[in-house]
Amino acid sequence: MLTERQLLILRAIIDDYIQTAQPVGSRTLSKRDDLSFSSATIRNDMADLEDMGLIEKPHTSAGRIPSEVGYRYYVDHLVETKIIDERETYRLGERLRASAQESEVLIRQAADLLSDLTNYTTVALGPNSQMNRLARIDLMPLDERRGVVLIVTDQGHVEHRTVVFDSPMAPDLVEQTIRFLNDRLKGTPLGQLKFRIGEEVAKLRLAHQEQFEFMMQLIQSTVEVQHPASLYLGGKKNIFNQPEFQTLDTLRPFLEWIDEQERLTDWLESLPNREIYVSIGSENGIVALQNCSVITSDYTLDGKTFGTIAMIGPTRMDYRHGVQMMGQIIEALRRTKLEE
Amino acid sequence: MLTERQLLILRAIIDDYIQTAQPVGSRTLSKRDDLSFSSATIRNDMADLEDMGLIEKPHTSAGRIPSEVGYRYYVDHLVETKIIDERETYRLGERLRASAQESEVLIRQAADLLSDLTNYTTVALGPNSQMNRLARIDLMPLDERRGVVLIVTDQGHVEHRTVVFDSPMAPDLVEQTIRFLNDRLKGTPLGQLKFRIGEEVAKLRLAHQEQFEFMMQLIQSTVEVQHPASLYLGGKKNIFNQPEFQTLDTLRPFLEWIDEQERLTDWLESLPNREIYVSIGSENGIVALQNCSVITSDYTLDGKTFGTIAMIGPTRMDYRHGVQMMGQIIEALRRTKLEE
DNA sequence: GATTAGCACTCAGTAAATATGAGTGCTAAT
DNA sequence: ATTAGCACTCATATTTACTGAGTGCTAATC
Numbered sequence: 001m002l003t004e005r006q007l008l009i010l011r012a013i014i015d016d017y018i019q020t021a022q023p024v025g026s027r028t029l030s031k032r033d034d035l036s037f038s039s040a041t042i043r044n045d046m047a048d049l050e051d052m053g054l055i056e057k058p059h060t061s062a063g064r065i066p067s068e069v070g071y072r073y074y075v076d077h078l079v080e081t082k083i084i085d086e087r088e089t090y091r092l093g094e095r096l097r098a099s100a101q102e103s104e105v106l107i108r109q110a111a112d113l114l115s116d117l118t119n120y121t122t123v124a125l126g127p128n129s130q131m132n133r134l135a136r137i138d139l140m141p142l143d144e145r146r147g148v149v150l151i152v153t154d155q156g157h158v159e160h161r162t163v164v165f166d167s168p169m170a171p172d173l174v175e176q177t178i179r180f181l182n183d184r185l186k187g188t189p190l191g192q193l194k195f196r197i198g199e200e201v202a203k204l205r206l207a208h209q210e211q212f213e214f215m216m217q218l219i220q221s222t223v224e225v226q227h228p229a230s231l232y233l234g235g236k237k238n239i240f241n242q243p244e245f246q247t248l249d250t251l252r253p254f255l256e257w258i259d260e261q262e263r264l265t266d267w268l269e270s271l272p273n274r275e276i277y278v279s280i281g282s283e284n285g286i287v288a289l290q291n292c293s294v295i296t297s298d299y300t301l302d303g304k305t306f307g308t309i310a311m312i313g314p315t316r317m318d319y320r321h322g323v324q325m326m327g328q329i330i331e332a333l334r335r336t337k338l339e340e
Numbered sequence: 341m342l343t344e345r346q347l348l349i350l351r352a353i354i355d356d357y358i359q360t361a362q363p364v365g366s367r368t369l370s371k372r373d374d375l376s377f378s379s380a381t382i383r384n385d386m387a388d389l390e391d392m393g394l395i396e397k398p399h400t401s402a403g404r405i406p407s408e409v410g411y412r413y414y415v416d417h418l419v420e421t422k423i424i425d426e427r428e429t430y431r432l433g434e435r436l437r438a439s440a441q442e443s444e445v446l447i448r449q450a451a452d453l454l455s456d457l458t459n460y461t462t463v464a465l466g467p468n469s470q471m472n473r474l475a476r477i478d479l480m481p482l483d484e485r486r487g488v489v490l491i492v493t494d495q496g497h498v499e500h501r502t503v504v505f506d507s508p509m510a511p512d513l514v515e516q517t518i519r520f521l522n523d524r525l526k527g528t529p530l531g532q533l534k535f536r537i538g539e540e541v542a543k544l545r546l547a548h549q550e551q552f553e554f555m556m557q558l559i560q561s562t563v564e565v566q567h568p569a570s571l572y573l574g575g576k577k578n579i580f581n582q583p584e585f586q587t588l589d590t591l592r593p594f595l596e597w598i599d600e601q602e603r604l605t606d607w608l609e610s611l612p613n614r615e616i617y618v619s620i621g622s623e624n625g626i627v628a629l630q631n632c633s634v635i636t637s638d639y640t641l642d643g644k645t646f647g648t649i650a651m652i653g654p655t656r657m658d659y660r661h662g663v664q665m666m667g668q669i670i671e672a673l674r675r676t677k678l679e680e
Numbered sequence: 681g682a683t684t685a686g687c688a689c690t691c692a693g694t695a696a697a698t699a700t701g702a703g704t705g706c707t708a709a710t
Numbered sequence: 711a712t713t714a715g716c717a718c719t720c721a722t723a724t725t726t727a728c729t730g731a732g733t734g735c736t737a738a739t740c
Contacts, residue, residue, distance in 0.1 A: 025703050038713050043704070061703045061720045102502045136480055140492045148496050152480045156488050156502040162442050236599060240592050248588070252580055255595070259576060365732050378684050383733070401691045401732045 002052075006045045008035060010054055013046075014066045014074050018318050021243040023063035068281040071293070071315065075278050079320045084331055093332040103127055103155065103301060103338060108232040110299075110329055111309065115235025117325045120313035121258065125268040126230030127306050129157050130191030137181045137222060144168040149221050153190065163221040167214065177215045181222060194223050229307075231265050233258065244291060244314045257288035258312075268308045271296050276326055281315040293317050299330040302338040342392075346385050348375060350394055353386075354406045354414050358658050361583040363403035408621040411633070411655065415618050419660050424671055433672035443467055443495065443641060443678060448572040450639075450669055451649065455575025457665045460653035461598065465608040466570030467646050469497050470531030477521045477562055484508045489561050493530065503561040507554065517558050534563050569647070571605050573598065584631060584654045597628035598652075608648045611636050616666055621655040631655050635662050639670040642678040 002010070012035055016024045026039040026046060035042065046064055049055045054070035057063070066074065092113065099109045104126055111124035132153035141147045145168055151159045184200050185193065197219060236258065245251045258264065267286070271277070276297045282290055289312070296310040309330065311322055342350070352375055356364045366379040366386060375382065386404055389395045394410035397403070406414065432453065439449045444466055451464035472493035481487045485508055491499045524540050525533065537559060576598065585591045598604065607626070611617070616637045622630055629652070636650040649670065651662055 023703090027703075039703095040705095040713050040715090041711085044712090047705080057704085059720060061701090061718090063703065135482065138478075140476055142475065142494060142496050146496065148492055148498060150490060150492070150498065152488055152490070154482060156482050156486065158488060158490065158498065158500040160498040162496040237596055240588075240596070246588060248580075248586060248591070251588070251591075256577055256580075363732090367732075379732095380684050380686090380734095381682085384683090387734080397733085399691065401689090401730090403732065 002049075003045075005037070006049060009042060009045050010049055010066075010070065011074070011078055013049075013055060013064055014070065014078075017065055018316055021316060023058055023065050025063035028063070066316075068283070068315065071280045071319070072283075075280065075319050075323075079323055081276055081323055081327065083324060084327060089328050089331050089335070092328055093335055096332055097336060103306075104157075104230055106301065106333075106336065107230070107307065107309075108234075110333055111232045111234035113234075114309065114311060114325060114329050115238060117329075118311060118313070118318070118322055119235070119238050119241065120311050120317065120322065121236055121238050122234040122309065122311050123258075123264060123268060124232045124234070124309040125265065125307040126232065127155060127157065127301075128229050128269075129153060129155075129159070130189060130229075131305075132157050132190050134185050134188050134190060134193065137178060137185065139163075139174055139178055139218065141169055141174070147174075149218075151190070151222070154187075161221060161224065163218070165214065165217055170214070173214055174218070177218050180215075181219065197223055229265055229269070231261055231268075242314050244316065250291060253288040254292070257286070268296075268310060271308060271310070273298055276323060276330075278319060278323065291315050293319070295319075295322050295326050297326055297330050299333050301333050301336060303334075306333075342389075343385075345377070345381075346389060349382060349385050350389055350406075350410065351414070351418055353389075353395060353404055354410065354418075357405055358656055361656060363398055363405050365403035368403065406656075408623070408655065411620045411659070412623075415620065415659050415663075419663055421616055421663055421667065423664060424667060429668050429671050429675070432668055433675055436672055437676060443646075444570055446641065446673075446676065447570070447647065447649075448574075450673055451572045451574035453574075454649065454651060454665060454669050455578060457669075458651060458653070458658070458662055459575070459578050459581065460651050460657065460662065461576055461578050462574040462649065462651050463598075463604060463608065464572045464574070464649045465605060465647040466572065467495060467497065467641075468569050468609075469493060469495075469499070470529060470569075471645075472497050472530055474525050474528050474530060474533065477518060477525065479503075479514055479518055479558065481509055481514070487514075489558075491530070491562070494527075501561065501564065503558070505554065505557055510554070513554055514558070517554075521559065521562060537563055569605055569609070571601055571608075582654050584656065590631060593628040594632070597626070608636075608650060611648060611650070613638055615670075616663060618659060618663065633657050633659070635659075635666050637666055637670050639673050641673050641676060643674075646673075 009029065012029055012032060013024045016028070026042040029035050029042050030037060030039040046055065049070075050057070050064065053067055054073055055064040056067045058065060095113060096106060096109055100106055107124050107126045111122045115122040132155045135152045135154045136150075138150045138152075139147045140150060142162075145165045147163055147165070147169065149161050149163055180200075185196060188196050201216075201219070239245050239251070239254060245254060274297070276295065279294045279296070281293060284292070284294055291314060292312050293315050294310055294312050295317075296308060298305065298308050300306055309326070311326060313322065349369065352369055352372060353364045356368070366382040369375050369382050370377060370379040386395065389410075390397070390404065393407055394413055395404040396407045398405060435453060436446060436449055440446055447464050447466045451462045455462040472495045475492045475494045476490075478490045478492075479487045480490060482502075485505045487503055487505075487509065489501050489503055493499075520540075525536060528536050541556075541559070579585050579591070579594060585594060614637070616635065619634045619636070621633060624632070624634055631654060632652050633655050634650055634652050635657075636648060638645065638648050640646055649666070651666060653662065
């Protein structure tokens with residue numbers, strides 16, 4: 001267990017290191033107003049903290065830097081998660097709503113805003129359209145054999161795909177199939193389209209034996225429309241200002257990793273479903289993010305569960321500020337009503 | 341005017357430097373099979389080439405490197421633009437068509453392919469939808485006051501926007517307005533929508549005095565649908581392998597510039613309309629691309645003018661190979677038919 | 681007159697040698 | 711329990727010397 005003074009010292013080391021990115025020495029600490037002990041005393045406590053694995057030294061004659069364990073202790077014991085500054089949240093909400101009422105734009109703004117507030121890089125996973133319900137399917141003919149399948153969801157989300165048919169389209173057959181699809185599938189979550197259609201197809205086969213081929217092709221195409229989750233990156237440039245990313249060896253893996261949209265999406269989707277979650281250094285298990293910490297949170301917009309937002313900075317990140325800003329943003333989003 | 345030998349030497353210097361990224365000395369050159377002169381002779385010619393501004397030395401005791409003027413001469417006199425390897429073009433075409441028949445996917449593949457072939461970064465500006473003609477407008481209601489405006493073009497391109505109305509939608513009024521818009525605007529290039537609508541509105545005002553407000557709002561929304569040109573980046577990572585971008589000072593401006601989608605689009609659109617155009621070093625006038633050369637070309641797909649593709653590498657880029665690959669790719673695209 | 685051999689000179693890059701100073705751990709005094 | 715004092719460590723900066731690739735010029739050669 002840590003003594004009062006050791007706690008004070010640990011906190012001072014981390015706060016200092018977060019600000020300066022330089023190892024912190026005992027003399028520097030003893031000069032602080034809130035630590036009125038001699039440097040020798042502090043040195044003794046520092047040795048103890050090091051024995052406990054909370055801090056470490058880069059080399060013999062440097063000061064101490066927090067270890068991952070130290071950061072973990074700091075985050076778990078010394079950072080308050082749930083302080084919402086009402087006025088600030090309101091202001092953030094206003095800034096968000098000023099930009100748009102379209103959800104995808106709103107999320108992008110939120111990512112940008114969060115990265116502006118913290119100077120870290122943010123990633124936001126937009127509405128997962130798998131959960132959206134089908135509002136309408138339509139086929140828009142382009143020429144004899146090509147058309148665009150349109151899928152609109154109850155959230156105003158639109159997806160589409162160009163289809164080329166083996167044979168020319170017969171207008172009434174198209175209309176018939178479209179009506180069939182709309183009748184049977186309206187309200188189905190997109191993620192379940194494929195499954196639901198399977199159930200209906202058997203019935204269809206009996207009713208329209210001869211035109212079955214064509215219908216099947218259209219149905220098939222509908223199912224194959226991709227439902228990509230929308231991904232937004234905010235403040236990618238911020239990484240350039242972090243002292244720990246001033247060398248190519250550290251910068252390159254990060255940039256290569258963050259540019260891989262698909263992997264990024266998978267990662268965000270794989271995160272535990274929580275309100276605010278901090279992952280420190282190697283905890284995240286991603287090689288390219290070894291020296292990064294991540295603050296993630298699911299968010300809701302207009303009351304509905306929506307997606308995930310993440311904030312990525314160096315392990316030496318300002319956890320207190322980061323967690324606070326993240327809290328404010330997701331609270332501001334929660335309070336945002338979409339219409340008007 | 342350059343002597344035969346000077347030309348040989350200039351060419352050798354540039355070829356060598358392109359490969360090694362190291363200043364080329366006279367002794368190195370004299371050891372080449374195609375230059376059977378003594379190093380002293382070569383030194384004399386090098387001095388002349390330097391006087392003419394075609395090459396320069398980084399410092400007294402280094403070899404020579406090509407100047408921008410030198411590269412320009414090289415590109416204008418020593419690179420053949422129009423050699424199409426039929427078999428290779430065919431192979432590239434096959435690789436492209438294998439991936440998709442949807443134009444946007446195809447362009448993305450082309451950008452990726454080109455960057456794979458050259459190890460440079462590529463940017464492709466997709467179909468400029470401004471030129472696409474309107475095939476259909478529709479409004480899909482979401483609830484009482486919200487709906488999605490859908491715009492489909494003759495090329496199968498889809499754009500959309502969520503609209504919030506001041507007052508609830510009356511179904512027949514919506515239908516009436518949609519029909520009006522479709523009747524009057526079908527076939528209009530998207531770029532001219534705004535202008536064309538202006539002409540029609542006056543007539544509409546007379547005919548439907550009382551519901552004019554609502555109709556106007558819908559029309560307004562239609563016009564405001566954005567027509568973003570689609571932009572694809574290929575091989576961004578390649579830059580990391582270029583020796584001239586191994587330092588943050590050079591890397592950072594490049595990466596920051598290339599990540600700015602909007603600016604990138606503007607830039608591509610502002611390029612002169614040509615088949616294949618090479619811009620060397622500071623010629624491009626972009627500070628972040630001072631040390632880069634760019635090979636750009638407009639391309640056509642399925643016979644129709646389509647967009648622009650650009651290849652960005654260090655000034656010390658392999659112009660011959662780059663120009664050739666660019667030629668092959670746009671030729672492969674030109675020969676690609678979209679249907680089937 | 682064109683080419684080449686020879687030589688003094690230049691200068692980036694590297695390596696070894698030295699100095700600096702921030703910080704530590706330990707011991708003895710308070 | 712705290713603190714002053716001191717020897718010790720080690721990354722970093724500075725100096726110095728060395729190396730070698732490459733040049734420009736001059737004089738000899740073809």
